Amino acid sequence: MKLQTNKGNRSVKAILFDKDGTLTNIDNMWVEPTEMVIRKILKPYIKENSTVTIEQMLELLGIVQGEIIPNSVIASGTVEDMLDEIGKYFPIDKVSLYNEVLEDFRQYLLAHPDMIIPIGDVAFLISELKNKGIQVGVVTNDSYIPTKTIFEILNIWHLFDFVATPDNYPPKPVADSLIAASEDLGVPLEDIFYVGDSYLDMAYAKNCGGGIGVLTSGSDVQKMTDESILVLDSVEQLLDYIKGE
Template sequence: MIKGILFDKDGTLIEFNSLWINLTKKIVHDIIKQYNIDEKNTIPMLEVLGIQANDTLVSNSLIASETLYDSAQALAPFINESTETLYKLLDEMYYVGTCQHPDAIKPIGDVKKLFQELHNKNIRVGIVTADQYNVTAFTLQYLGLMPYVDFIATADTYPKKPSPEALHAFCNKFNLQQSDVIHIGDTKVDMLFGQNTKQPVGVLSGTSDLATLQQYSTTVLPTIHDIVHHFRL
């Protein structure tokens, strides 16, 4: 019996490309301008993050599945800056950019209705994301999801996925067994994290294709809205 569900955020609850590609391009442009470096670095900086010249996203790339600190570490050599300093700058830039353009936060279907349904069935709901807490909290509040979310784990509050520490904290908080919980996400990292639960569940609404997700999970669904029927919740 499933008593708790941990959801990834980007590509799972909200559309990935509508928010992250344009925002990341703007931030890279602003960094280049702020540090007065050659604009020829724009394309390689975006590519190291996972955005190709035609604005397509590389599956399981840095911005698709890793943390902001990982992005800072990858970008720091381009501008001769410390990772720690750039990490703080990126944290502010992404938060401000998200708050300034909340219209770019597009839920995948009626997420609020789904969360209300899970809440009414006494299923604990948690978010485990590679994103920062500030952007995550703003996103959940903007979408009206916060009243139905029991637990939030972000890359700046817990060790990043696939470390199981966020799962352990979720289970301890609500007296659950790991076998009572499933994790739903759209990347390889999500599937590896989910292997610590009853089972990882892949969704095709994000940045990975069916073949990739099926390497790590026997359950791959179109979106999160298929879980109620699939698991008979």
């Protein structure tokens, strides 16, 4: 199959997706559980004379007035990135907190499945790509447990041919997961394309055939255009750019 890009038609054999902001709507899903987790973590440390308040910590991580800021730690980083940022200001035990945070997120997702909103008919999109002979995977900076939980709730976990999270590969933009995808799927890197909503995603995609930017999280149109080979309003448009040989 061919992918129509702003740099001409390119052979495509595999497409990998980011998760938050690309396949699922990030606007509401992570605000409440992240605030809940951060308040729980900081409760033992926040004092009247603390130099950083919980509200300021939320802003540093990328939650401002109840909204997630594009390309922030919460939007594009890992749970470890979040804990590292908090650890700059408070003496938390990052190692012991990691699994606790993941379990808190998992329990929240299971209790609030209605908060997980796919961007378009993701099951149809993935199925159609696979019907065209294109292998499909997901590479996310979210951890394995919430990733699997989210996609099981959406009933699409079984559709992925490859999954990479920071629990088994270095986080984006390190290329290890792309190299693993190439080997596991038996596809040359130049025939793999990555779909994402952030500048970090587009930097990661420079290690393969190229980045397909989606504008569903508010990234700057011109910057995404400069950093990608194709820009879409959302993944819902992707099938329009897949053509036969």
